[in-house]
Amino acid sequence: MQETLEDFFKALRGSDLDVTLTDSIEAGRAIEIVGLADREVLKHALGATLAKSMDERLIFDACFDRFFSFDAFKERPAGGGDGVNTTPFAMEGSGSGAGSGGSGGQRLVDMLMRQDQAGLAKAMKEAARQVGMTDIWFFTQKGLYIQKIQKQMGSEQLDRDLAQLAAQPGQSAQVAALKLARRRLFEEVKDFVEKQLAMYGTAPTKRLHDEYLQAQKLSNIEQRDFQRMHDIVRKIAKRLSVIHSKKKKQEDRGVLDFRKTLRRNVAFDGVMFETYWKTKVIDRPKVIAICDVSGSVRAYAKFLLLFLYSLSELLSKIRSFAFTNTLVDVTATFDGMPVQQAVDKVMKDVGGSGTDYGQMFMDLQAQLMKEIDKKTTVLILGDARNNNGDPQTEVMKLLHQRAKRVIWLNPEPRVFWGLGDSEMKRYLPYCHLAKECNTVKHLERTMDDLLRVSTATA
Amino acid sequence: MKSLYEHRFNSVAAVETEFAQAQYIASRQIATSVYLAFNLQKPILVEGPAGVGKTELAKTMAEVLEVPLIRMQCYEGLDESKALYEWKYGKQLLYTQLLKDKLGELMEGAKGLAQSIERLHSHDDLFFSEHFLEPRPLYKALHEEAGCVLLIDEIDKSDQEFEAFLLEVLSDFQVSVPELGTIKATVRPFVFLTSNNTREMSDALKRRCLHLYIPFPDAKLERRILETRVPGLSKSLRNELVAFIQNVRTLELKKQPSVSETIDWAKVLLLLNAEHLNVDMVRDTLNTFLKFEEDIAAADERLVNFVGKAREEGALLHARNP
Ligand SMILES: Nc1ncnc2c1ncn2[C@@H]1O[C@H](COP(=O)(O)OP(=O)(O)OP(=O)(O)O)[C@@H](O)[C@H]1O
């Protein structure tokens, strides 16, 4: 337990929450007093001890959830032992009792075949410890650790087992299933490493830190990094606008319109007296952007808004909206205020609980549909989690028919789309483009897409 | 007399139960903080919007522990001496008048001003003794024999120097007073500090305390609070009322209705003897839980929608748990 606690402190420090020696002693005492049986009590007790303000409490809660979740593999169907992972300290106790660790104990191939999610999660965690995961420094080491952990879990043996299986006749279905499972394993380990990195990674230089932020899942970034994050987005935005205006200049110069010139100059015996140049009119994109800022996307909302703000600086014909349930026009706020203030204001004014995509779509239908035509790009940012309300899919359908393009950026990974109260699967058929978007890299790519799309086809 | 630390809370759940018996519905988070603070003998620094039950929490703790609640309201300019005690100048003056003759005798034979003052000084401690002392909250708190719950309200309003002084008090519960020497607590008070975050507290103070943030309650908790605080209200109306208030809190308002406003409103509706919310009734009573004209107007705009939603929510709850 002491070891786990130490790791947790490291994670907190990695999130910029100072844990002094006194704090760590107090935390130990707190655990003695409240015990480990109840995860929620444990969280509140450690939170009350280690966080000293509301801001710090938010950081703490996020960090605690990340650190003690180990919910990897959870979302897969057919799960073994539930609840094993809820109390991390307890789990560790039983783990070491059970013996020789994931790699030595069970063959990876067997666990994958049996879809033993709990076993896999445990093996991964143990492998991570064995390869010294907590010493990870910055994201350049990510690949290395993904490799190391997989190897520790027995990936080499798995490959041999797979090869053997493939050599036998009539096993192709099995082989395919196993290959799929191996891919998933890779994804899980990658995700796990990213999370760990977010917890332990404190990059030594600013440049590395910037890169680190870029590669991070946005929800893993703490409040304090917001300013830095904004600078990065701004840089991206600037670069993109440079690209954009360069393109424009080239296109302004244009190409000789040979045919037209010839035709016009017949009278001069083909001597090109008057020249005609093709000049392409740049169609400045007309964008309607709608951003979910409700509780379920809380961790991402600020960043989605930040993105939206940058976008509104970049594009002239954009109208921005935010919603939790009703649709609120925030264009004026974005145009009239500096970024931090604008984002805070929108969060304060529009953020809340009780997401209602249905209501948002109804508002959109009533207020915006008539403005949407074949030149409009509609950009929706959100997780499509509708609290089991009416999703108003027909509005999406209509939108899809009328608009040039409907783009949906969802902060959740694709595997979560449609699970629980996510309506993403229902909206998906009516999106021209739908992407997972939760890192600055994603945003960057999407922004590129968006601009390219809006300028190329006019 | 039983000292407050002889009380035993068996678990976090026990805190919840005992507080509920004293009519305070503590969330898991609140109960955990109280349980921990009590066992660690540490103060709790409580933050949260107005009317979410910060003061009530301290009151309830006192009630549960069966000790007095001593409240110290902070303000700008509050200093060490005002927090501890003041001399009863009036009484001192009166006594010097009454004892004029005695003083005359005492002064007899003294030559010159210097010698007179010298003589007076030797009797200082008569006038600067506990007889002439007006105890202020901190002094009282340190003298409670069985201990007490000390509520230091709105600490953020006090000056930094005062905060530093308080820090000293909170670390060993003793202060030295020039005229009286050292005062030490008989039993350490159980301390709550509240802050509205108008300024940042010093790191040192924060480190001494456990931190607790009390947000607006979620619907489930708020229903339970109403159930204990306004027991006469019908279940259907209670459910709808809470659903309505929770919706109002999603609006942008100058002042969000807090638990105290929910309770006020419930008491008003109780008089109207209704089983369900309806638009007119709500419109007529908006001013019981919204204090600004703009806020009332904003709520009025969404009134029909919110009443509808509240009734739906009520029906849903009823279906689930008739
Ligand atoms: N959890 C609760 N259980 C029972 N009653 C509660 C609870 N929370 C608040 N109340 C009631 O709400 C009212 C307001 O609480 P209180 O005065 O303690 O708020 P406060 O947070 O101290 O506000 P302020 O910041 O204005 O001082 C009290 O009458 C109390 O009875």
Ligand SMILES: [Mg+2]
């Ligand atoms: Mg109060």
